[in-house]
Amino acid sequence: MLADMVARAVSPVFVGRERELADLTEAFGQARKDAAVTVLLGGEAGVGKSRLIGCFAERATADGAHVLNGGCVELSTEGLAYAPFTAAIRQLVRELGADGVAALLPEGGARDLARLLPEFGEPSGDTESDTARARLFEQILTLLERLAERHPVILLVEDVHWADSSSRDLIAFLSRNLHTAPVLMVLTYRSDELHRQHPLRPVLAELGRLDDVVRIDLPRLTRDEVAAQMAGILGTTPEFVQVSRIFQRSEGIPLFVEALMECGGDSGFPSSLHDLIIGSVERLPEETQRVLRVAAAGGNRVGHALLAAVSGLSDVDLDDALRTAIAANVLQVADGHDYLFRHALIREAVHDELLPGEHVRLHARFAEEIGRDRTLVPPGRAAIEIAHHWYSARDDLWALISAWEAAGKAARSFAYNEMMQLLERVLTLWCKIPDAAERIGVDHTTVLEHAAEAASACGEVDRGSRFVTAALDELDERAEPARVADLVVRRAQFKKARRRPGVLDDLRYAERLVPGPGLERAEVLSTLGSYLMFSGELAEGTAVTEEALRIAREHGEESLEAELLLNLAVGHSIAGRLDITIALNKTAQAIGERVGSGRNVLRAIANNVDALNNIGRSTEAIELALEGERLAREYGRYRVQGTFIATNRAEALEALGRFDEAAGLVDQILAMGPSLRTRHHLRRIHGDVAVARGEAGVLRSVLNEVGGFAAVPEEFMQELTANVRLQIGLHMLEGEPLAALEAAERVTREARITSKPMLGWRVLGLLGGVCEATEDLAPDRASALRAQVTRASNAMTVDSPVAEAYRLGLARDHDAAAAAWERLGRPFLRARSLFHAGLAAAGAGDRDGAADRLRTAYPIAVSLSARPLATRMEALARRIGIFLVDRPGNGESPLTPRELEVLRLVTLGRSNREVAAELFISAKTVSVHVSNILGKLGVSTRGEAAAVAHRLTLIA
Known part of the structure; x- marks a missing residue:
C-alpha cells in the first residue's frame, strides 16, 4: 500500500533540538498545573518546526496528553476561515463522535459549531453580528476546557503565517482566556515571511505581552548537528569534506540538507535554492512529475478521489505515478486517503514551475470537478475552494459567481473579514461582467450593503464608511427610501465609532425617510431613541422609543418589543425613576425568556444589576449579577454579555467599599479582551478605586486611555459624567484644588450632567466637596459654585436612598448623610461624611464631637487603604490635638x-x-x-x- 512506503532521505534519528524540546516540555508541565500556556514557535522555512513539534507530540501523547492537530493553508488568506480549528474539531469528531463532542458543550452549544462542521446539524438561529461570532469563540473555548478536564490538551496550530483573520482573532481570544485549564497551544510560523505589514505581526506582539506566552525561536543546525543528520540518512558516518560542503551549502537548514543528500552530496550542487528543491522532483519519471504538478495546483494537501478526477488517470495509473513520489519523499500519505507534500516549500517550487496555460487549465479543472462533486473536499470547504480555483484560473465570470457564494458561506461562519475580502473581489470583477447582476441575483448596491455590514462586524470602520458612501451614491431616496434610511443609519454608526460629527443629523434624516408606521420606521426609531437617551435628551428619546414600541406591538414583533422596553428602561434609569426601570427590565426579560432570546434576557439582567446598585441595593445587585453570569455561561454568551454583567457587579463591589474585589474582578474581565466600550467602563472603575486610594498615576493612565483629556467631550452621558468625576478626583489628589474648582465650574455649564438624577447626584456630591475644599482659597467662586449646585439639586428628584444620602451631604447635614451611607453599607462614603461632620464640629469648637466622628471614621479609611482621606483625618486630628484611636486603658496599643x-x-x-x-x-x-x-x-x-x-x- 502507498501508506506503508517509507522515505529514504529523512533521518530516522531526531537530531539536536534538545533545548527546544526541553522548553516545550517545561511549557507542557506548566500547563498541566492548570495554568494554560501558549508557545510561539518561529523559524525559517525548512528549519524543522514540524519535525520538532511532531517529536514533542509523540512524547506528550505517551505522557497522557490529548493532542489535537490543526494547520493553516495558503488558501486561508483567500477566505478559508477557521481552517486549523475546523481540522482539530473534525479530529475530535473522528475520536469521540459528533454526539460525544456535543456532550462537552452547554445545551445547544453544538449548533454553533455547526457553522464550521455540518456533522453538528443545523446552525443556531443567532445571526447578530455583535454576539454570534463571540458565541462561536465561547463554544470553542468551552470545548477545550471541558476536554482538558479528562486529559491535558495540546493544540498544535501550524503555519499561522497563513492564518485567516478569523483564526488569528480566535487564537488571540484563546490565548487571553485559557487561564486555568491544562491546555498547551503551540503555534508555528515562518519567521522569514513576516514582512513589516504582515497581519500576523500585531497578533504576535499582543500575545508576547501576556504572562503565559512563551516564545521559542528555532535556529539552524550547527555543523555537528548537520553531520548527525547526514549520518542518520546514510546509516554511516559521513566524510569530513562531504559534511563541510553540505553544511556550507545548506546553511544548516534541515530540509536543504535532505535535498542536497538527494543530489548526491559531493557534486552537482544546484545554483539556487529553488533548483535545489525542484531537483528531487525533476529526477522522477515524467508521469509522476505531471501528477505532482496537478497536485500542487490543488494545494499542500489533496484527496485521492479529487486528484484522480482532475488528472484523468485511472486508480492504477495514479497509484503507479504516486508511488515513486512517495518513495522519493516528495509526497506523504495522510489519513489513508489524502496526499500532502512533505514540505510546503516543495509544493511551492512545483507550483512555480507551471506554465501559464497549464496554471489556468489545472485550476479550472479543480474548480469544475469540485463544483461537480463537492464531497471531493472536506465538508464546508467546497465554496471557498471553488472560488480560489476560478480566481486562479483567471475566469472572471466564474470567479465573480463563486466569490459571491463563498462570501455567503463566510457570513454563515461569522468570518466577516473573509466575507468582506470576497465581496471586494466581487466588486473588483463587476465591471468585467456585463450581466453581473443577473449572474448572482443581486445588484451592485446590494453587494456594497453586504460589504458594509461585514466591515462593521469586523471593525473595519473606514472601509465600511466607503462602502456605505458608494451605496448611497447609487440610490434614489424617492424610489427606495427605506433602503436609503438603513444605509444612513449604518453611516451614523460608523461616524459614532470614528467620533465624527453628524451622527444625530443622520439619524434624524433616516427617520424622515420612513414616515409610515412600518417596521422600517420602528428600526430607525429604535436607534434614534437610544442615541438621544444616552446623549441626555430624555424627553425626545423616550417619545421616539414609545412610538417605535407601538409599531412593534402592532406587528407582533416581540424581540423588537423587548429591545425597545430595555431602551425605555435606560431612559427612566437616567431620569432617576428606578422602580419603573426595574419593572420594565423584568417585562423585557420575560419576553426574552418566552421567545428564547438569551441576548434580551441577559441585557435585562445587566440593566437591573445597574439599577439595583443605583437605588442602594448593592448586595442584591451582586447576587443578581452572579445569577446573570451563570446564565451567560449557560447561553454561551459570557464573553459577550456576561462580562458586561460582571462589570456592573464590579461597580457594586466598588460602591460597597470592597475595593480589592472590584479591582480584581476588573482585571479578570480585562484579560478576556472585552469590547472597547466595556474596556473603558472597566478602566473607569479602576479610576474610582484609584481616587479613593490616592493612586494618581493609575488615575492619570485611566483618563488617558478613555479619552478623559480629549478636546472633544464624550457624547454619552454615562461616560461624560464618569470622565468629569475622575478629572476632578485627579486634581484633588495632585493638590490642585483650584484646578478642580475650574473643572467643576465647567461641569455646571454642561446642563446635561447636573439635570439627570441617576448620573447627576454623584457628580453634585463631588462638586459639593470641591466647594468645601476651595471656600477659603477662592470664596467668591466657591460660593457661586455652591449656589449653582444647590439650584441643580433642588431641580432633581429624590426617589432613592442613594439620592437622599447625596442630598443630605449637599445640605451639609453630614451626620445624617453618614447615617444614610451606613444603612446602605457604603463605608467609604460614610467615612467621608463623618470626616466632614468632624471638620464642622471642630470649626464650631466641639473638640470632643470632632474626636468621636474622626475616631469612628479613621479605622474605616485605613481598612479601605483610602490614604488621602486618612491623611486629611490625621491632619485634622493633629490640628485640634486629639487621638484618632481611643487612649489605651486596658493595655492595648493603638499601634501595630x-x-x-x-x-x-x-x-x-x-x-x-x-x-x-x-x-x-x-x-x-x-x-x-x-x-x-x-x-x-x-x-x-x-x-x-x-x-x-x-x-x-x-x-x-
Whole structure:
C-alpha cells in the first residue's frame, strides 16, 4: 500500500533540538498545573518546526496528553476561515463522535459549531453580528476546557503565517482566556515571511505581552548537528569534506540538507535554492512529475478521489505515478486517503514551475470537478475552494459567481473579514461582467450593503464608511427610501465609532425617510431613541422609543418589543425613576425568556444589576449579577454579555467599599479582551478605586486611555459624567484644588450632567466637596459654585436612598448623610461624611464631637487603604490635638507591632535611614510608618510622638 512506503532521505534519528524540546516540555508541565500556556514557535522555512513539534507530540501523547492537530493553508488568506480549528474539531469528531463532542458543550452549544462542521446539524438561529461570532469563540473555548478536564490538551496550530483573520482573532481570544485549564497551544510560523505589514505581526506582539506566552525561536543546525543528520540518512558516518560542503551549502537548514543528500552530496550542487528543491522532483519519471504538478495546483494537501478526477488517470495509473513520489519523499500519505507534500516549500517550487496555460487549465479543472462533486473536499470547504480555483484560473465570470457564494458561506461562519475580502473581489470583477447582476441575483448596491455590514462586524470602520458612501451614491431616496434610511443609519454608526460629527443629523434624516408606521420606521426609531437617551435628551428619546414600541406591538414583533422596553428602561434609569426601570427590565426579560432570546434576557439582567446598585441595593445587585453570569455561561454568551454583567457587579463591589474585589474582578474581565466600550467602563472603575486610594498615576493612565483629556467631550452621558468625576478626583489628589474648582465650574455649564438624577447626584456630591475644599482659597467662586449646585439639586428628584444620602451631604447635614451611607453599607462614603461632620464640629469648637466622628471614621479609611482621606483625618486630628484611636486603658496599643518597633527607635533619636537599616526595610517604608504613627497619636512631630509613647507606656 502507498501508506506503508517509507522515505529514504529523512533521518530516522531526531537530531539536536534538545533545548527546544526541553522548553516545550517545561511549557507542557506548566500547563498541566492548570495554568494554560501558549508557545510561539518561529523559524525559517525548512528549519524543522514540524519535525520538532511532531517529536514533542509523540512524547506528550505517551505522557497522557490529548493532542489535537490543526494547520493553516495558503488558501486561508483567500477566505478559508477557521481552517486549523475546523481540522482539530473534525479530529475530535473522528475520536469521540459528533454526539460525544456535543456532550462537552452547554445545551445547544453544538449548533454553533455547526457553522464550521455540518456533522453538528443545523446552525443556531443567532445571526447578530455583535454576539454570534463571540458565541462561536465561547463554544470553542468551552470545548477545550471541558476536554482538558479528562486529559491535558495540546493544540498544535501550524503555519499561522497563513492564518485567516478569523483564526488569528480566535487564537488571540484563546490565548487571553485559557487561564486555568491544562491546555498547551503551540503555534508555528515562518519567521522569514513576516514582512513589516504582515497581519500576523500585531497578533504576535499582543500575545508576547501576556504572562503565559512563551516564545521559542528555532535556529539552524550547527555543523555537528548537520553531520548527525547526514549520518542518520546514510546509516554511516559521513566524510569530513562531504559534511563541510553540505553544511556550507545548506546553511544548516534541515530540509536543504535532505535535498542536497538527494543530489548526491559531493557534486552537482544546484545554483539556487529553488533548483535545489525542484531537483528531487525533476529526477522522477515524467508521469509522476505531471501528477505532482496537478497536485500542487490543488494545494499542500489533496484527496485521492479529487486528484484522480482532475488528472484523468485511472486508480492504477495514479497509484503507479504516486508511488515513486512517495518513495522519493516528495509526497506523504495522510489519513489513508489524502496526499500532502512533505514540505510546503516543495509544493511551492512545483507550483512555480507551471506554465501559464497549464496554471489556468489545472485550476479550472479543480474548480469544475469540485463544483461537480463537492464531497471531493472536506465538508464546508467546497465554496471557498471553488472560488480560489476560478480566481486562479483567471475566469472572471466564474470567479465573480463563486466569490459571491463563498462570501455567503463566510457570513454563515461569522468570518466577516473573509466575507468582506470576497465581496471586494466581487466588486473588483463587476465591471468585467456585463450581466453581473443577473449572474448572482443581486445588484451592485446590494453587494456594497453586504460589504458594509461585514466591515462593521469586523471593525473595519473606514472601509465600511466607503462602502456605505458608494451605496448611497447609487440610490434614489424617492424610489427606495427605506433602503436609503438603513444605509444612513449604518453611516451614523460608523461616524459614532470614528467620533465624527453628524451622527444625530443622520439619524434624524433616516427617520424622515420612513414616515409610515412600518417596521422600517420602528428600526430607525429604535436607534434614534437610544442615541438621544444616552446623549441626555430624555424627553425626545423616550417619545421616539414609545412610538417605535407601538409599531412593534402592532406587528407582533416581540424581540423588537423587548429591545425597545430595555431602551425605555435606560431612559427612566437616567431620569432617576428606578422602580419603573426595574419593572420594565423584568417585562423585557420575560419576553426574552418566552421567545428564547438569551441576548434580551441577559441585557435585562445587566440593566437591573445597574439599577439595583443605583437605588442602594448593592448586595442584591451582586447576587443578581452572579445569577446573570451563570446564565451567560449557560447561553454561551459570557464573553459577550456576561462580562458586561460582571462589570456592573464590579461597580457594586466598588460602591460597597470592597475595593480589592472590584479591582480584581476588573482585571479578570480585562484579560478576556472585552469590547472597547466595556474596556473603558472597566478602566473607569479602576479610576474610582484609584481616587479613593490616592493612586494618581493609575488615575492619570485611566483618563488617558478613555479619552478623559480629549478636546472633544464624550457624547454619552454615562461616560461624560464618569470622565468629569475622575478629572476632578485627579486634581484633588495632585493638590490642585483650584484646578478642580475650574473643572467643576465647567461641569455646571454642561446642563446635561447636573439635570439627570441617576448620573447627576454623584457628580453634585463631588462638586459639593470641591466647594468645601476651595471656600477659603477662592470664596467668591466657591460660593457661586455652591449656589449653582444647590439650584441643580433642588431641580432633581429624590426617589432613592442613594439620592437622599447625596442630598443630605449637599445640605451639609453630614451626620445624617453618614447615617444614610451606613444603612446602605457604603463605608467609604460614610467615612467621608463623618470626616466632614468632624471638620464642622471642630470649626464650631466641639473638640470632643470632632474626636468621636474622626475616631469612628479613621479605622474605616485605613481598612479601605483610602490614604488621602486618612491623611486629611490625621491632619485634622493633629490640628485640634486629639487621638484618632481611643487612649489605651486596658493595655492595648493603638499601634501595630511594626509601628511600635519604629516608634521605639524614633524615641531613641534614630533617623529614618537608621531605622530602615536596623529593621531591614526601606527608608520610604519607615516614612509611611512614621506618618501613620503621628496620625494615630494625634501629634505633628517625632518629639511629640516620643513624649506620648512614654506617657502612655506604649513602649518598654
